[in-house]
Amino acid sequence: MNLLVREATLDDAQLMAELTRAAWAGKVAVTSSGHRETAVRVARHLQDGGGFILLADDVPAGSVRWLPLEADPNVWEILRMSILPDYRGNHLSQHLLEAVIHRALAADINELRLAIRSDQSRLPDLYAAYGFELALELEYTHANPLEPAPTVMRRLLRR
Numbered sequence: 001m002n003l004l005v006r007e008a009t010l011d012d013a014q015l016m017a018e019l020t021r022a023a024w025a026g027k028v029a030v031t032s033s034g035h036r037e038t039a040v041r042v043a044r045h046l047q048d049g050g051g052f053i054l055l056a057d058d059v060p061a062g063s064v065r066w067l068p069l070e071a072d073p074n075v076w077e078i079l080r081m082s083i084l085p086d087y088r089g090n091h092l093s094q095h096l097l098e099a100v101i102h103r104a105l106a107a108d109i110n111e112l113r114l115a116i117r118s119d120q121s122r123l124p125d126l127y128a129a130y131g132f133e134l135a136l137e138l139e140y141t142h143a144n145p146l147e148p149a150p151t152v153m154r155r156l157l158r159r
Contacts (some may be wrong), residue, residue, distance in 0.1 A: 001056050001090065005099045008051035008063065013043040016051060016080075019063045023082030037080070049076065052099045054083070054092055061087040064096040066104075066112075069141060074110040076100075079142055081114075097130055101155070110158045115140035117151035125152065131155045 008016060020037040042065070043078055045051065049067035053060055062083035066076040078100055083092050114132065116123045124134065132153040140152050 002058070003092070003095060004055045004058075006053050006055065006067075008046055008053050010043050010046055012051070012053060013039040013046060015054065015060060016042045016046075016063045016065070016093055019053075019060060019084065020080050022084065023062065023084055024053050027085070032134075034035050044116050045079075052096055052103075056087055056092070060084075062092055062096060064093075064100060065102055067142075069113075072110075076104055076109055076112050077141060078112060078114040094126070094130075097127075101130065101157075104157055108158070110156070112155045112157065113138065113140070114153055115143065116153060117150050124151070127153050 017037040017039045020042075024037075025027055042051075043064045045067055049065060051063060051065040054062040054064075062081070064080050064081040066111055069075040069077060078097070083096075100141060101112065112132070113135070114127065116127070132155045135152045135154040138152040138154065139148050143149055
């Protein structure tokens with residue numbers, strides 16, 4: 001499989017919304033806002049933060065976004081990391097995660113954060129392998145109030 005991670009542009013907003021909805025379908029609780037993702041929201045995220053699209057053999061297979069915290073723009077929250085069902089099981093999300101980490105390092109960002117839903121029990125080990133640590137004292141700013149609060153993990157990039 002030939003993989004390419006490329007930066008998302010505003011022209012990708014509709015594609016990213018579709019990727020998120022398709023990846024969430026049948027996988028994430030129906031109360032998740034990812035099921036109602038819109039190109040307008042994606043475009044806002046891309047303008048305020050950024051995103052990447054993962055291509056597998058030139059076909060969009062997944063995406064990820066990040067947003068700076070309002071209270072501290074040197075902290076980015078990673079959100080909406082998703083891989084389409086046909087591409088799961090190939091560790092492709094790692095390519096998206098690595099792309100965000102490298103972008104944050106290049107931008108001299110202090111910290112990355114991400115949230116783990118209670119039904120994603122395998123993810124803490126994956127993220128720990130990339131230097132993320134549990135941060136039970138933190139709240140995820142994009143948490144859905146209709147669901148149990150996710151667990152936050154953080155990676156300090158600068159001390």
